[in-house]
Amino acid sequence: MTKNTFYNQFDTERLSEERHDETYRSPFQVDRDRVLHTPTFRSLQSKTQVFWSGEYDFYRTRLTHSLEVAQIGRSICNFLNSRSNLLSDDYFIDSDLVEAACLSHDLGHPPFGHAGERTLNRLMGEYGGFEGNAQTLRLLGDRIFSASKTGMNPSRAFVDSILKYKTLWSELCDGDMRPNNHFLYNEQAHYLDWVCGGRDFPTEYTPGKFRDGFSSIECQIMDLADDTAYSLNDLADSVRAGFLTIERVERWADENNCGVEKGTPVGDLLRSIRGNRVELMAGNRIGRYIQSVRLEEDVNFMSGVSNRYKYKLVVDQGVQSETKEFKKMAYDLVFKSPELNQLEYKGDHLLSMLWEILGDEDSPYHLLPQEVASELNEGETEGERKRLLCDFLASLTDGSATRLYKRLMVPDFGSIGDLLG
Secondary structure, eight states, rough: OOOTTTOOHHHOBSHHHHHOSSSSSHHHHHHHHHHSSSHHHHHGGBBBBBSHHHHHHHOOHHHHHHHHHHHHHHHHHHHHHHOOOBTTTBBBBOHHHHHHHHHTTTTTTTHHHHHHHHHHHHHHHTTTTOOOOHHHHHHIISSSSSSTOOOOOOOOHHHHOOSOOOOOOHHHHBTTTTSSSBBBBBGGGHHHHHHTTOOEEEEEESSTHHHHOOOOOHHHHHHHHHHHIIIIIHHHHHHTTSSHHHHHHHHHHHHHOOSSTTHHHHHHHHHHHHHTTTTHHHHHHHHHHHHHHHEEEETTTTTOOOOGGGGEEEEEEEHHHHHHHHHHHHIIITTTTTHHHHHHHHHHHHHHHHHHHTTTOSSSSSOOOOHHHHHHHHHHHHHHHHHHHHHHHHHHHHHHHHHHHHHHOOTOOOOOOOOOO
């Protein structure tokens, strides 16, 4: 195995000391493999990406999306390692680490997609909020192995690679106003301290967008891979689902003053719809997006500690404009559609009812799985108990949440032998 001088002991250190005698796997391969073999990762196969999981076989779920993000992330690594004059054969960005970040980036997302995330954040409004990325960190650090609740003991570089946001919930609160997203839980402050090796953020790294823009090169690659998959592969699902028709796209382009000539994003999309070649169009553009990146050197308060902070990922401006255009189209024509909003309303109602029923501490009924109920009983404060209940609801898939709701609310659904999951 070629020694990679890009990483040092600071990067590979784990949350807790553990014996590692393996010679055939690197520390970052261990991180990746531990994620792959968890029930939490497998549950993504039944969680919504854009359309409810199980709706049709070909729609992407959180699992297939994560696999596509991982492939794109590895390809960006391979491109940079082979083309950048800032890297070399013994000094390169580890594609296994990037893959681990990409596979993990949606682990914390609840059932029913971003609608479920908004619902849980509203329900947790008085208890520190809910955020999918913060929940991912909670799983990796504390709770991913359900039997022991000890986490997976990740390396520092791996934890850092999933930290898209470095601002705490309380830092974004303003009076009675609570943040909608893009935060860590207050109790996760020690992770920020750990990934920075005890170094405080300089005063110019103000909470919010500026501080969140400060991320390791692996995190930057993961974020770009996610954006690429979201703006292109999810586009193909929207065409198949009938949300992006020729008529709708043409009308949207006219309303937004977007060109439809050959070579323009919308123009190429329209031609691919007419020719039933949307997947091919998306695939070709993914390849172009991957090759639109380069590295620039950076100097900051962490660049002398780890090479992971020594570089910024620069993306071609044209590609950035394209992804922004595709995202806006998806938001306007798909996410704002009555059809999708009706499903999101249903998911919001379902999670809200489960929260109310399962969170009733005066209820004489034993409704939760024994392991979950026992842990809730051990919670010392109301906030701790609400966080644990939120953990349970976030861990449910679209299907298991729906079945649990029906079992509790629909008289002729379910039997005594049903599994709660």
